[in-house]
Amino acid sequence: MVNVETGFGAGMPLWNGLGTCVKDAPTSAEAIKLAGLDWNVEPRNIFDEFGREIPKYKVNVRTSDNTPLGIVTDKYKIVQNAEAFAFTDALLGKMGVRYETAGALATGRKVWMLARMEDRLMAEEEMENYLLFTNSHDGTGAVRVACTSVRVVCQNTLNLALKTAKRHWSCVHKGDIQSKLEEARYTLSSADKYLNALENEFGELKLKKVTDKQVEEMTEKLLQLEFKNLFAQAAKKGTDFKDRLRQQKYEDKIEMKRHDILTIYHEKPDLIGTEKSAFRFVNAVSDYATHTDDHKHTQSYQENLFIKTVDGGNNLIDTAYQLALAV
Numbered sequence: 001m002v003n004v005e006t007g008f009g010a011g012m013p014l015w016n017g018l019g020t021c022v023k024d025a026p027t028s029a030e031a032i033k034l035a036g037l038d039w040n041v042e043p044r045n046i047f048d049e050f051g052r053e054i055p056k057y058k059v060n061v062r063t064s065d066n067t068p069l070g071i072v073t074d075k076y077k078i079v080q081n082a083e084a085f086a087f088t089d090a091l092l093g094k095m096g097v098r099y100e101t102a103g104a105l106a107t108g109r110k111v112w113m114l115a116r117m118e119d120r121l122m123a124e125e126e127m128e129n130y131l132l133f134t135n136s137h138d139g140t141g142a143v144r145v146a147c148t149s150v151r152v153v154c155q156n157t158l159n160l161a162l163k164t165a166k167r168h169w170s171c172v173h174k175g176d177i178q179s180k181l182e183e184a185r186y187t188l189s190s191a192d193k194y195l196n197a198l199e200n201e202f203g204e205l206k207l208k209k210v211t212d213k214q215v216e217e218m219t220e221k222l223l224q225l226e227f228k229n230l231f232a233q234a235a236k237k238g239t240d241f242k243d244r245l246r247q248q249k250y251e252d253k254i255e256m257k258r259h260d261i262l263t264i265y266h267e268k269p270d271l272i273g274t275e276k277s278a279f280r281f282v283n284a285v286s287d288y289a290t291h292t293d294d295h296k297h298t299q300s301y302q303e304n305l306f307i308k309t310v311d312g313g314n315n316l317i318d319t320a321y322q323l324a325l326a327v
Helices: 028-034 081-093 178-187 191-206 212-235 244-267 278-290 302-309 316-327
Strands: 004-010 020-022 041-047 053-062 067-072 101-103 110-117 120-121 127-137 143-151 168-171
Touching: 020 127, 028 081, 028 101, 041 067, 081 110, 081 127, 081 178, 120 191, 120 302, 127 191, 143 178, 143 191, 168 178, 191 278, 191 316, 212 278, 244 278, 278 316
Parallel strands: 004 020
Antiparallel strands: 004 101, 041 053, 053 067, 101 110, 110 127, 120 127, 127 143, 143 168
């Protein structure tokens, strides 16, 4: 099970009740302590049961309490938490940079920080914009930096993979990390290009008026793709679909998803006042993808959903966006 070990959220818990809440968004010097990230990672030699050193491999250890974080090769380059905050400060400008959330996941193996960028009014919608930095210390993931936008009224995340502008950058923990971070600064210093493209796309989606029948058709197409994904995942686990009861289980999951998305679109208070358009549909799917309960109330669900979202692995929104453009 994946756990939020330490973390904070400014003004509200960081994710659907996870983490602790602070009144105001802090600076990096305050945030690193509030998030419980004021520690370093140190590579240490590994020895076998006979006391012989194992070549070409190290174990990354959290120096504050000697917690082992993961086995890596001797070519692995560590990006310390303090370096991550320094990078974000430098990219956004040291004066006035504030952090909305930050913290550690899975006993420090993964860390993240979310810094506030300049808010904008996009297609008559108030949008909060952030710079997200995620990193892993266990050798399983890359350094990732991304721009992310949140529609203020309903607080749903609207990350779109636009062809006209990049919103994210990543690199593996090898080679000259500092030079790669310089490359990230260059890539993301033009974040305005992404936000401008996002504004144009939102404007186009708002002009696409849709009927209830069209929304049902888009939802059906979306869930047909989702159904295929569920089948593919189950096939990897060896599920036998000759068993009708097993297939019914997945059909029931899709039906719950259909009900949730259409209910959000038609009944969510913050969307009712919005014209029935392709933009409203994408918002409904985004709200579903980032906030809807799993109907099982499992303890790990919100933690797993948080990781999926910050890692950019929640592609349901992009699929909905492509369907909406095709209307």
